[in-house]
Amino acid sequence: xxxxxxxxxxxxxxxxxxxxxxxxxxxxxxxxxxxxxxxxxxxxxxxxxxxxxxxxxxxxxxxxxxxxxxxxxxxxxxxxxxxxxxxxxxxxxxxxxxxxxxxxxxxxxxxxxxxxxxxxxxxxxxxxxxxxxxxxxxxxxxxxxxxxxxxxxxxxxxxxxxxxxxxxxxxxxxxxxxxxxxxxxxxxxxxxxxxxxxxxxxxxxxxxxxxxxxxxxxxxxxxxxxxxxxxxxxxxxxxxxxxxxxxxxxxxxxxxxxxxxxxxxxxxxxxxxxxxxxxxxxxxxxxxxxxxxxxxxxxxxxxxxxxxxxxxxxxxxxxxxxxxxxxxxxxxxxxxxxxxxxxxxxxxxxxxxxxxxxxxxxxxxxxxxxxxxxxxxxxxxxxxxxxxxxxxxxx
Ligand code: TTP
Ligand code: MG
Ligand code: MG
Numbered sequence: 489x490x491x492x493x494x495x496x497x498x499x500x501x502x503x504x505x506x507x508x509x510x511x512x513x514x515x516x517x518x519x520x521x522x523x524x525x526x527x528x529x530x531x532x533x534x535x536x537x538x539x540x541x542x543x544x545x546x547x548x549x550x551x552x553x554x555x556x557x558x559x560x561x562x563x564x565x566x567x568x569x570x571x572x573x574x575x576x577x578x579x580x581x582x583x584x585x586x587x588x589x590x591x592x593x594x595x596x597x598x599x600x601x602x603x604x605x606x607x608x609x610x611x612x613x614x615x616x617x618x619x620x621x622x623x624x625x626x627x628x629x630x631x632x633x634x635x636x637x638x639x640x641x642x643x644x645x646x647x648x649x650x651x652x653x654x655x656x657x658x659x660x661x662x663x664x665x666x667x668x669x670x671x672x673x674x675x676x677x678x679x680x681x682x683x684x685x686x687x688x689x690x691x692x693x694x695x696x697x698x699x700x701x702x703x704x705x706x707x708x709x710x711x712x713x714x715x716x717x718x719x720x721x722x723x724x725x726x727x728x729x730x731x732x733x734x735x736x737x738x739x740x741x742x743x744x745x746x747x748x749x750x751x752x753x754x755x756x757x758x759x760x761x762x763x764x765x766x767x768x769x770x771x772x773x774x775x776x777x778x779x780x781x782x783x784x785x786x787x788x789x790x791x792x793x794x795x796x797x798x799x800x801x802x803x804x805x806x807x808x809x810x811x812x813x814x815x816x817x818x819x820x821x822x823x824x825x826x827x828x829x830x831x832x833x834x835x836x837x838x839x840x841x842x843x844x845x846x847x848x849x850x851x852x853x854x855x856x857x858x859x860x861x862x863x864x865x866x867x868x869x870x871x872x873x874x875x876x877x878x879x880x881x882x883x
Pocket of ligand 2: 538
């Protein structure tokens with residue numbers, strides 16, 4: 489038996505807790521029906537994402553919080569932002585990245601908790617350890633989520649859905665936290681699926697349904713399509729995946745640059761990306777929101793120097809170096825700009841300090857009040873792979 493959403497799509501919604509989805513026995517019956525046959529669709533990918541992760545850890549560790557709105561984030565007087573909120577607080581409109589002061593305006597009765605990163609990191613290690621028992625290819629994306637490729641698995645008679653179910657139960661038993669799982673034949677669909685029936689969801693998009701699922705998907709729900717791209721898509725009349733499908737890869741490249749061909753693939757429910765066991769870091773950086781807006785150029789430069797220094801040190805510890813630098817400036821009106829520069833050689837500390845000043849001046853702040861400054865170094869490579877020009881210089 490298959491659960492039908494909107495009477496059409498045989499996508500499985502197997503919730504354990506919430507009102508949505510199949511009952512456990514019905515779900516069990518349906519799980520056996522998954523057939524991942526076919527060419528482009530012969531992989532079995534699971535995406536696991538913890539529910540309201542930081543907030544759930546706080547609720548678990550302090551039962552008096554149960555049922556109350558909980559926000560994990562920075563202090564409002566220090567212009568902190570919300571890291572996450574539990575589902576009770578989300579009903580009041582609170583969400584990640586919202587200034588805490590705004591969040592508390594939406595939900596004054598919320599309990600605000602300062603993040604305990606060490607605890608979340610250790611719970612995350614526990615969760616990743618569980619995932620590695622179910623697949624060799626586990627790719628963590630952040631502390632609370634990961635992809636698994638279970639294509640060749642003999643666990644649970646090879647049923648990816650059963651494996652996802654077993655993982656959820658294992659996580660719940662070991663950590664007393666709930667996770668949501670998405671199961672499909674590629675990363676894009678598995679990730680989209682895991683977010684569809686939160687919390688405690690298990691959503692399966694079988695190969696036969698991938699293309700039609702994507703067609704009905706609102707464009708803003710496509711992974712990687714942010715607000716700005718969504719607005720541009722709307723201007724082109726693209727509201728759903730079906731609208732996106734009307735454009736060729738060439739046309740989308742014309743409108744969106746090289747990422748256009750990626751959108752064209754997504755529109756067809758295709759995503760060839762592999763689950764990569766250890767992902768190399770693509771960027772490293774840090775940022776700071778000031779307790780009060782700043783206008784003093786020297787002070788801002790000092791902050792940027794410190795950020796550059798800290799970032800280079802972090803990379804050096806891992807024997808890495810970077811060839812691009814981006815600075816981010818957010819003004820008091822929340823308008824944000826970035827300036828990026830790439831180099832032919834990796835940046836050492838002296839060069840990086842020089843360049844950050846050049847980038848900052850390029851931003852032409854004209855005494856505008858700044859609330860946040862950040863630096864990111866990217867195009868990261870191993871120091872051992874970087875050319876060492878001084879060794880090769882010909883005099
Ligand atoms: P998410 O998985 O995006 O969110 P979540 O687990 O809190 O809630 P959901 O049930 O919707 O998955 O992020 C995981 C954690 O990462 C989150 O608990 C806190 C942290 N985080 C931030 O610190 N800032 C952010 O902007 C986001 C999105 C997350
Ligand atoms: Mg999460
Ligand atoms: Mg997540």
